[in-house]
Amino acid sequence: MxxxxxxxxxxxxxxxxxxxxxxxxxxxxxxxxxxxxxxxxxxxxxxxxxxxxxxxxxxxxxxxxxxxxxxxxxxxxxxxxAPRVVERVRRQVADFTHTCFMVTPYESYVAVCEKLNALTPGDHDKRTFLVNSGAEAVENAVKVARHATGRQAVVVFEHGYHGRTLLTMTLTAKNMPYKHGFGPFAPEVYRAPLAYPFRWPTGPDACAEEAAAQAIDMIDKQIGAENVAAVLIEPIAGEGGFVVPARGFLPRILEFCRANGIVFIADEVQTGFARTGDLFACEDEGIVPDIICTAKGIAGGLPLAGVTGRADLLDSVHVGGLGGTYGGNPLACEAALGVLETIEQDKxxxxxxxxxxxxxxxxxxxxxxxxxxxxxxxxxxxxxxxxxxxxxxxxxxxxxxxxxxxxxxxxxxxxxxxxxxxxxxxxxxxxxxxxxxxxxxxxxxxxxx
CATH class of the missing domain: 3.90.1150.10 (Aspartate Aminotransferase, domain 1)
Structure with a gap:
């Protein structure tokens, strides 16, 4: 045993x-x-x-x-x-539990951001800020995209789940139990077809091409690409049933976003931190998001989430426009550093x-x-x-x-x-x-x- x-x-x-x-x-x-x-x-x-x-x-x-x-x-x-997590948290809790990073900062917050900037897909210049939950990360990513582009519309996908706040509940596809009775919902959110191979009407072989074409046609005709701030998607749909989009679907959506100045946001809250056999699930098809949202596995059970993205996008927000009292709590930051050490050293x-x-x-x-x-x-x-x-x-x-x-x-x-x-x-x-x-x-x- x-x-x-x-x-x-x-x-x-x-x-x-x-x-x-x-x-x-x-x-x-x-x-x-x-x-x-x-x-x-x-x-x-x-x-x-x-x-x-x-x-x-x-x-x-x-x-x-x-x-x-x-x-x-x-x-x-x-x-x-996990031993590295426990030891880091034990040391930190004896030093201080909180100051609020926006009041008097501390090194561990910066260290986590540096790690996420280095580890997330893409070698472009990045910035990261820390919040408390996956829903908070997604909501902030949308805020950044809207602010940076001056646009309002957000496109999400069937079977997606993004959280339980007003905006993320709106972004989520499933009514019961997440949305039922909680309306009215946030405006300017639109839902496109997801390439779901098992349930695609014409079969899995045509799924990626047809689903992407339908999604792009919907955006062009119903919204107007020039009005879309962001396309938000889980590389593998989590609560929606671990739906792995047909290969080729995500690259086609990303290509459309690049061509139309739309921010591509990857919700890696459930798929991140080695869960799928890559550090991040979007790496499987070489997807480099403009913004990536992380949480869940980031800190071994302590509440922490991250928003990592292109420096030009995140730097566009005015001072005070981002943040929160507990975001990047020092205990959670030390836990995250222990998690990242464990993932690397224990392979x-x-x-x-x-x-x-x-x-x-x-x-x-x-x-x-x-x-x-x-x-x-x-x-x-x-x-x-x-x-x-x-x-x-x-x-x-x-x-x-x-x-x-x-x-x-x-x-x-x-x-x-x-x-x-x-x-x-x-x-x-x-x-x-x-x-x-x-x-x-x-x-x-x-x-x-």
Missing amino acids: STATTQGGPELPQERRLVTEIPGPRSRELFARKQSAVPPGIGTTLPVFVTHAGGGVVVDADGNSLIDFGSGIAVTSVGNA LVERARHIGEIMLPRLEALKERYPIVGDVRGRGAMVAIELVKPGTTEPVPAGPIAARCHAEGLLVLTAGTYGNVLRFLPPLVMPDHLLEEGLSILERAISQG
Whole structure:
């Protein structure tokens, strides 16, 4: 049995261990407290209350050890208590927890920005500023694009998810649960077709060309390219179901943006920081965004997000037009530096590719064996299956299979515009034997119909 050593916590055996039903009595007791103290709008995927986590497991209040295929929605890619992160945060918290970078700055904020300027795609001159969440990063990227171009319209895509603030909720495609009842929404947001190979009407081969042509035609006819400040897209659609756009689609959209002075914004909140087998998902097709938004995996679980982009765009904003009280908190900045050290020194980009090499063939085998699995997709350690009625594209809800996995001690997440996708985001530090065991649990759950 392997163990994961976490500074600040015990060695966690890297094993699935069930000592009670899931959830157990202590978690049920805590969940009852949650229901009386927290509004029901804050949902819960699996109501087990965690006491320790690391490597590829989370341990709950009843002593159960569950295999983690969620990583806190792609946040704890380097682990839940990665030693370099823990040590940096421990040192920083003893020095100071906050000053506000806009009042009296500190070096770690600058160091994170320098790293993001160097690591994000493109060798052009860049600037970065830091905020607290993915939604905040996206909202600020749109602010910058509008200010720099003097235009107002923003184009997003079907199946996209960008956050829960007023603007990012508007940018998000799916009504329930993200938008329902929360209108009216922000103006000047337009939605274009996404190249979704599994569901494209004329089939996957024509998907990229046709979807790009439709999107460009929509922009030209309905908006006018000269009125568009930004095109915003996830290189792999996250909450929309891990939809990998057909190859050629993103380069064609980028080419159109370049030709028309439109800012191309890549939302890499879920796909960034080695998750897909590249440091950033847009590298797969050589996409160099004008602005890139990062969050989730950037700081190992501490709230941090970044907006990185062309210097001429970000430098166009007046003093005081960007910022926020907590943006780039020193604890989160130190955590981010620890994350980036861990990714580089532990070769987690390569590790993500290795995880994909384990998971994708086994998922493809499930597709061959069980017709309910209509599609397998993803890259690296960001992969998914889409569930359908056999021989059709009619969605089959993913919830029942997820519930069976949870009962056996495998934490999985659902996704998709139609609620029929099981998505898998294991920590990049998860040992191979837990990946294999988790996939076997998944197969048993699927085989039960």
